[in-house]
Amino acid sequence: PYVNTKEILERANKEFYAVPALNINNLEFLQAIIDAGVEEHSPVIIETSEGAIKYAGNGDIKLGAKLFVSMVESYARNVDIPVSLHVDHGKNFKIIMAAIQAGYSSVMIDASEFPFEKNVAETKKIVEIAHSLGVSVEAELGRLVGIEDNVAVESHEAALVDPDEAKLFAEETGVDFLAPAIGTSHGAFKFKGEARLDFARLKKVKDLTGLPLVLHGASSVPEDIKKLAETYGADFKGAKGVPGEILAESVKFGINKVNTDTDLRMAFIASLREFLSKNPGEFDPRKYFKTPKELVKNVIRERLRLLGCSNKA
Numbered sequence: 001p002y003v004n005t006k007e008i009l010e011r012a013n014k015e016f017y018a019v020p021a022l023n024i025n026n027l028e029f030l031q032a033i034i035d036a037g038v039e040e041h042s043p044v045i046i047e048t049s050e051g052a053i054k055y056a057g058n059g060d061i062k063l064g065a066k067l068f069v070s071m072v073e074s075y076a077r078n079v080d081i082p083v084s085l086h087v088d089h090g091k092n093f094k095i096i097m098a099a100i101q102a103g104y105s106s107v108m109i110d111a112s113e114f115p116f117e118k119n120v121a122e123t124k125k126i127v128e129i130a131h132s133l134g135v136s137v138e139a140e141l142g143r144l145v146g147i148e149d150n151v152a153v154e155s156h157e158a159a160l161v162d163p164d165e166a167k168l169f170a171e172e173t174g175v176d177f178l179a180p181a182i183g184t185s186h187g188a189f190k191f192k193g194e195a196r197l198d199f200a201r202l203k204k205v206k207d208l209t210g211l212p213l214v215l216h217g218a219s220s221v222p223e224d225i226k227k228l229a230e231t232y233g234a235d236f237k238g239a240k241g242v243p244g245e246i247l248a249e250s251v252k253f254g255i256n257k258v259n260t261d262t263d264l265r266m267a268f269i270a271s272l273r274e275f276l277s278k279n280p281g282e283f284d285p286r287k288y289f290k291t292p293k294e295l296v297k298n299v300i301r302e303r304l305r306l307l308g309c310s311n312k313a
């Protein structure tokens with residue numbers, strides 16, 4: 001069924017597991033996610049960035065939002081696992097409102113680039129509107145920067161979440177789930193040195209807020225996927241993600257939603273490169289997208305098991 005993200009995350013919070021939030025821009029990734037959830041009897045959170053909404057709507061935001069809601073809701077009605085649809089990194093009020101009006105389960109208002117007071121004000125505004133329409137809200141505190149050994153400590157401090165601020169933020173905004181910056185960053189090049197997240201800081205945020213917490217920039221960039229892509233011509237030198245054991249650890253300290261986009265993209269392109277080089281005569285998209293969808297599905301299945309949400313449908 002099509003459910004509210006809050007319902008999925010409140011159970012995860014209570015039972016100490018996490019649910020991946022999986023980004024889509026097109027039909028194929030959505031199909032892979034639904035299949036993975038069904039095969040693992042697991043809830044799934046589908047999320048679309050503002051770029052994805054513009055992409056699907058061919059520039060028309062309302063159309064893009066409606067398209068994603070109708071696709072996700074239709075698939076969700078067809079399966080016996082909880083499925084929700086979330087706006088990822090909402091910054092543009094018009095896009096957030098279009099998504100709420102189209103029927104999204106939840107929205108992120110990302111005002112983390114602004115000073116604390118403005119982040120509170122912006123978030124509060126969206127919370128009031130969204131809650132009046134039964135939509136749940138995510139917000140972010142701190143900025144997504146990798147903790148690099150050779151970068152001055154004070155710049156980390158400035159970027160990472162302040163746990164006391166997080167408590168105040170939660171009380172003042174009424175936000176349903178919170179994304180504390182603890183050292184991850186988006187994309188495939190997260191760490192120059194060894195991967196490290198600030199778990200002490202994360203635990204403080206959890207203890208002080210009790211909210212379901214969100215890890216952004218959580219892709220692992222699995223070695224086998226990276227190698228497969230490079231074997232067939234990709235140039236992913238220096239790509240490094242959050243190792244699986246660190247993801248599992250973050251769940252123990254209170255992460256309940258794990259944003260994952262890069263791993264799906266890397267799996268798809270690695271498998272597509274391999275398929276195209278082995279099938280030079282193929283030109284039916286239902287054929288050349290099939291194997292990549294399979295690999296994306298299997299990467300997701302593994303992540304569902306790692307985060308502990310398999311069989312939690």
Ligand SMILES: O=C(COP(=O)(O)O)N(O)CCCOP(=O)(O)O
Pocket residue numbers: 023049050051052088089185186187188215216217218219220259260261262263
């Ligand atoms: O946290 C993540 C993904 O992190 P990842 O890169 O580690 O998968 N996200 O919120 C996904 C952000 C996708 O935005 P866009 O569509 O503009 O490229």
Ligand SMILES: [Zn+2]
Pocket residue numbers: 089186216217259
């Ligand atoms: Zn993110």
